[in-house]
Amino acid sequence: MASAPSKLYADDVSLVVVLLDTNPFFWSSSSLSFSQFLSHVLAFFNAILTLNQLNQVVVIATGYNSCDYIFNSASDLNRSFENGRMPVMSSSLLQKLEEFLIKDEQLSKGEPEGRIKSSLFSGSLSMALCYIQRVFRSGALHPHPRILCLQGSPDGPEQYVAIMNAIFSAQRSEVPIDSCYIGAQNSAFLQQASYITGGVHHKPQNLDGLFQYLMTIFATDLHSRSFIHLPKPVGVDFRASCFCHKNTIDMGYVCSVCLSIFCKHHKKCSTCGSVFGQAQSEAASASDKKRKTPET
Amino acid sequence: MNNGAGKRINGGVEEDDDEDDVNGDLDAWERTYTDERSWESLQEDESGMLRPIDNQALYHSQYRRRLRSLSSTAARIQKGLIRYLYIVIDLSKAASEMDFRPSRIAVIAKHVEAFIREFFYQNPLSQVGIVTIKDGVANCLTEIGGSPESHINALMKKLDCSGDSSLQNALDLVDGYLNQIPSYGHREVLVLYSALSTCDPGDIMETIQKCRKSKIRCSVIGLSAEMFICKHLCQETGGTYSVALDESHFKELILEHAPPPPAIAEFAVANLIKMGFPQRAAEGSISICSCHKEAKVGAGYTCPRCKARACELPTECRVCGLTLVSSPHLARSYHHLFPIAPFDEVPPSHLNDPIRKQKRNCFGCQQNVLDSGNKPGLAVVCPKCKRYFCLDCDIYIHESLHNCPGCDSFRHSKAATAKED
Numbered sequence: 001m002a003s004a005p006s007k008l009y010a011d012d013v014s015l016v017v018v019l020l021d022t023n024p025f026f027w028s029s030s031s032l033s034f035s036q037f038l039s040h041v042l043a044f045f046n047a048i049l050t051l052n053q054l055n056q057v058v059v060i061a062t063g064y065n066s067c068d069y070i071f072n073s074a075s076d077l078n079r080s081f082e083n084g085r086m087p088v089m090s091s092s093l094l095q096k097l098e099e100f101l102i103k104d105e106q107l108s109k110g111e112p113e114g115r116i117k118s119s120l121f122s123g124s125l126s127m128a129l130c131y132i133q134r135v136f137r138s139g140a141l142h143p144h145p146r147i148l149c150l151q152g153s154p155d156g157p158e159q160y161v162a163i164m165n166a167i168f169s170a171q172r173s174e175v176p177i178d179s180c181y182i183g184a185q186n187s188a189f190l191q192q193a194s195y196i197t198g199g200v201h202h203k204p205q206n207l208d209g210l211f212q213y214l215m216t217i218f219a220t221d222l223h224s225r226s227f228i229h230l231p232k233p234v235g236v237d238f239r240a241s242c243f244c245h246k247n248t249i250d251m252g253y254v255c256s257v258c259l260s261i262f263c264k265h266h267k268k269c270s271t272c273g274s275v276f277g278q279a280q281s282e283a284a285s286a287s288d289k290k291r292k293t294p295e296t
Numbered sequence: 297m298n299n300g301a302g303k304r305i306n307g308g309v310e311e312d313d314d315e316d317d318v319n320g321d322l323d324a325w326e327r328t329y330t331d332e333r334s335w336e337s338l339q340e341d342e343s344g345m346l347r348p349i350d351n352q353a354l355y356h357s358q359y360r361r362r363l364r365s366l367s368s369t370a371a372r373i374q375k376g377l378i379r380y381l382y383i384v385i386d387l388s389k390a391a392s393e394m395d396f397r398p399s400r401i402a403v404i405a406k407h408v409e410a411f412i413r414e415f416f417y418q419n420p421l422s423q424v425g426i427v428t429i430k431d432g433v434a435n436c437l438t439e440i441g442g443s444p445e446s447h448i449n450a451l452m453k454k455l456d457c458s459g460d461s462s463l464q465n466a467l468d469l470v471d472g473y474l475n476q477i478p479s480y481g482h483r484e485v486l487v488l489y490s491a492l493s494t495c496d497p498g499d500i501m502e503t504i505q506k507c508r509k510s511k512i513r514c515s516v517i518g519l520s521a522e523m524f525i526c527k528h529l530c531q532e533t534g535g536t537y538s539v540a541l542d543e544s545h546f547k548e549l550i551l552e553h554a555p556p557p558p559a560i561a562e563f564a565v566a567n568l569i570k571m572g573f574p575q576r577a578a579e580g581s582i583s584i585c586s587c588h589k590e591a592k593v594g595a596g597y598t599c600p601r602c603k604a605r606a607c608e609l610p611t612e613c614r615v616c617g618l619t620l621v622s623s624p625h626l627a628r629s630y631h632h633l634f635p636i637a638p639f640d641e642v643p644p645s646h647l648n649d650p651i652r653k654q655k656r657n658c659f660g661c662q663q664n665v666l667d668s669g670n671k672p673g674l675a676v677v678c679p680k681c682k683r684y685f686c687l688d689c690d691i692y693i694h695e696s697l698h699n700c701p702g703c704d705s706f707r708h709s710k711a712a713t714a715k716e717d
Contacts, residue, residue, distance in 0.1 A: 067705035069662055107707070123705025126693075130660030130701055133692045161634055164627035165698040172417075172696060196624060238597075239573045240623035250575070250600040251618075253568040256480035258633050259377050259421070259626045265568055271633065274566035 011223040013054045015135060015143040017128040018045070018150060020070075022061045022101060025117035026153040026183065032207040037182070038097075040211040041150065042090055048219055049073055056143055058131060059093065061100050062124040062151070064117065065107035069127070070096040118156030121149070121189065125166040125177075132175055144222045146176050146199070149190060152183040157241070160189075167193045176200075178218050182207060188237050195236045202231050243271065356674075356687045359695075360638070376482035376556050377629050379422035380440060381415070382470045383408060384487040385451075387430040388461035390520065391490040396543055400490050400519050401457055407547050408488070409448050414554040416444045420625040421610055425473065426451055427466055431459030432495050434466040440473065442610060461491035463525065464500040467507055467514070474512055480567040483512040485535075486553055489526060490519045500525060508532050513557070517549050556632060571619045572600045574609070586614040597622075631698035639676035639690050658686035660693065660701050678702050 020041070027034040045057050059071035071093045125147070132145040147170065170177055176199035179190035186203055194201035204213040220228060239248050242263040253262045258272035268275050322330065338346045385391075385404060396403040412424060425440035426447055438450045466487070474483040485507075494500065507514055507529075515535035516526040522539050530537035540546035574597035577583075582593050586604040596605045602616040610621040658665055658675075663686050665675040676690045677683065683702030685693065693700060 065707045067701075072662070120705050120707065122699060123701055123703075126697060126699045126701035126704050127660060129697060130658075130689050130692060131662065133688065134661035134663055137688055159704070161627065161630045162699045162704050164624065165631050167624075168628055169697045192624060236576050238576055238622040238624065240626065249573065251570070251572045254571045254621075254626065256378055256565075256567045256569055257376075259629050260633075261623075261626065262568065269566070276566050276568050 011144070012221045013052055013143040014048070014221045015056045015058070015132070015145040016048055016148055017058045017060065017131060017145065018148045019121070019124045019128060020059055020061050021119050021121075021149075021151045021153055021182075022097070022104070023064045023117060023119040023153040024101075024105070025064060026119070030152060030182070032182065032210070037210070038094075040214065042093070043211055044214040044219065045073075047215060051219065052221075054143060058128075060124045060127055061097060061104075062119045062121055063100065063104035064119060065104050066100075067120050067124040067127060068100050068103075069131075070100055117153060118159070119151065119153040120159075121151065121153075121156070122159040122162035122166060125149075125163065125170075125193075129166060129169055129173075129175070133173070136173065146178060146222060148218055149177065149179040149193070151179065151181055151187060151190060154183065154185065155187050155189045160241075163189050163193070167196050170197045176222065180204065180214065180218060182210070191233065191236055192238075195233055200225075200230050201233060356691070359691055360641075376558070377419065377421065377632065378481050379419050379484055379556060380425075380474060380477045380481045381422065381484040381486060381553075382425045382427055382440070382474065383412075384427045384429065384434075384466045384470065384485060384489075385437075386461045386488060386490045387428045387455075387457045388432075388459055388491045389457060390461065390492065392457040393490070393520075396519065396546070401455055403543050403546060404488055404490075404519070405451060405455055407550050408451060410547070411550045411554060412444050412447055414551060416442070417628075418554050419556055420628045421621065427470055428454065429461050429463075429466050430457065432462045432465065434462065434469045436469060436473070440477070443608075460495040461489070461493070462496050463487070463489070463494040463529070464496035464498060464503045467500075467503045467529075471503070471507055471510055471512060475510055479565045480569060482557075483510065484557075485512055485514045486550075487514065487516040487526070488519070488550070489516055489523075492520050492523065494523075494525060504529050504532050515553060517546065519546070556629075569619060571621050572613070573623055574598050574600055574606070574620050577605075587611065636694065636698060636700050636703075637679050638694070639678050639685060642675045642677050642684065657684075658689050659683035660685055660689035663688075681706060 018041075022034075027037075030037075045059070048057055049055050055073075057071070057073045058069065061068055061070045128147050132147075135142050135145055167177065170193075175197065177193040177197045178199040179187070179194045179201045181187050181190055181201070181203045191201050193199070200217055202213065202217055204210055217230060220230075237248075239250050240252065240261050241248050242252055243260045244262050244264070244266075247263055249261075249263050253265055254260070255262070255269040255272065255274060255276075257274045258269060260269055260271040266276070340346060385408065387401065391399075391401045391404065393400050415422070415424060423440045423442050424444075424447055426437040428435050428437050437454060438447050441447070467485070470485050474485075477483065512533060513535045514529050514533040516530055516537050518526060518537070518539040520539075522537075527537050529535070536552075538549045540549055577596050577598055581596075582591060583596060583605045584591050585596060585607045587607050592605075592607065596607055597609055597620065598605055599613040599616065599618060599620060601618050602613060604613055604615040606613065606620055610619070610625055612619055657663065665684060665686050674687050676685050676687065678685065678700050681700060681702035683700075685702075
């Protein structure tokens with residue numbers, strides 16, 4: 001490992017932080033079982049680690065009630081090589097994962113039946129970014145980090161602000177968020193996350209070939225991405241959802257003080273409490289050059 | 297450090313009286329020591345050894361002080377998020393002085409560039425314009441607008457300084473421009489003033505009252521010494537006045553103007569603005585954009601009301617005048633509305649407590665909290681979720697991420713915080 005320090009951390013060394021969706025509500029209804037999914041994913045981890053011996057994989061489990069680190073190849077690597085096995089020791093990862101799942105299940109005891117069974121994506125994304133900041137702090141030479149979200153659960157609208165904060169922070173530190181959505185309907189959060197941070201978003205059509213999708217799209221390091229054709233986004237949904245009814249709208253009213261979005265004209269802002277003036281917002285928003293605004 | 301400084305004074309008085317006389321023509325290597333005062337960056341530890349000052353702890357305590365002062369003043373949720381800011385740059389003779397290296401104007405230009413980028417990052421729906429003062433005349437360098445690149449390019453081309461400075465002319469000009477903006481916008485002026493005088497054609501007090509009437513918040517950053525007229529201007533219009541000590545202080549002062557100031561109810565009328573959220577068109581489509589009037593292939597945004605094509609967001613539709621934004625632009629400002637509480641410091645004894653052993657790792661980055669400094673005890677705890685974080689994560693979480701990883705990764709704590717709010 002210590003050989004050739006000059007080649008250490010060349011531009012194709014990656015640190016992949018994988019956010020693994022372990023939401024039991026999703027996996028109980030999915031066509032692909034969780035164990036099948038794990039066999040695809042574990043093979044993928046091994047592949048990344050063998051692509052370059054300096055590559056690093058960190059796995060964070062995204063549960064329904066909690067999130068936690070379950071695997072870090074930097075700390076487990078030495079042991080696995082001694083045994084002559086593949087780098088990802090399935091046993092240590094699986095053991096940690098099982099502990100996590102049991103703990104996660106215990107936390108949900110006594111919880112009233114929620115409406116939307118979403119995972120705590122914002123929490124695991126925040127943890128991943130904290131870990132990546134630590135890698136950035138470790139010195140001028142470090143692997144190129146990226147985040148890969150393997151998610152199946154639907155978006156949780158209550159996490160919108162937190163997820164957006166995390167996305168902007170990732171964009172600022174130039175960390176791409178790749179996303180692979182394995183659920184039924186597509187996730188607007190993941191689409192936006194990948195679009196804003198310059199990552200790849202893909203929704204595999206056939207989940208039996210998940211390993212092939214992972215290998216061909218998500219295993220390439222950031223440097224090699226400029227040479228290959230990756231799936232382009234079909235179009236990103238930038239429409240907003242209003243704060244009052246959670247409807248998706250393409251035209252709406254925005255509070256000038258706090259920028260909350262409403263689908264109808266209100267007298268008072270429900271977020272910041274500002275009382276809106278009587279002035280015609282329509283005329284005010286149009287620039288002075290454009291006196292004539294169409295009737296709405 | 298005290299010893300070092302004391303010795304120098306004693307030495308000067310008792311032994312080498314003649315040294316003071318030759319002080320003017322010291323050798324270059326001696327001068328670097330007197331200029332840099334390198335002994336001040338040393339401190340004594342418990343055993344009397346000298347060691348460099350622990351910058352990390354110092355930096356962190358500074359940051360915490362800033363955070364605390366922010367959270368105490370910004371208790372209210374209202375912020376002026378839609379800002380119309382004119383940056384007034386003094387390009388008089390005084391700006392070419394060399395007390396900042398290489399010159400005042402070079403330092404100003406460098407940090408204005410950083411400021412403009414930071415400003416648009418933090419205030420995505422706001423607009424900036426640049427006004428310069430030169431030879432006693434104020435000129436509008438760039439019209440108020442939302443593209444950082446065009447401002448920076450225009451500024452970098454015009455950096456020669458000459459003549460006197462006139463605060464009144466600049467304020468008159470800016471006042472004229474800012475009267476045209478919509479009533480919900482917050483009008484602000486940031487003056488970067490190098491001169492020690494102002495050479496005005498009329499009564500500046502009247503101009504200040506005029507600015508006050510048109511609700512323009514004027515702030516000044518001085519580069520030489522404090523001036524009464526600047527202080528008076530800032531007091532009258534609700535802005536802040538500060539004088540930079542050196543380059544790093546100047547940088548700090550100018551970046552303080554990037555986050556949105558607390559909204560003052562009378563300054564801008566709260567209003568509901570009608571906005572459109574255009575869809576991003578498919579990659580290969582060809583159409584004529586309304587902003588450049590050119591046929592363009594590829595991505596663009598379609599106004600939901602009149603279906604005109606725009607190249608960039610945020611903008612105003614050229615055809616129907618609807619403000620076009622994308623929802624991420626709005627979401628970028630939401631962390632001002634839902635700030636996270638400052639973390640509490642953890643007393644060192646807690647970390648050595650064997651019961652809390654499992655908490656010794658930072659919840660965010662898994663780093664051992666004890667390893668982050670030689671001394672234990674440099675850790676913080678979130679008051680809501682009781683998770684421990686290292687200092688680096690603390691800074692990252694509050695300055696950039698604006699999420700608490702601990703609170704976000706537990707459903708129970710989330711429910712609890714929602715109730716509190």
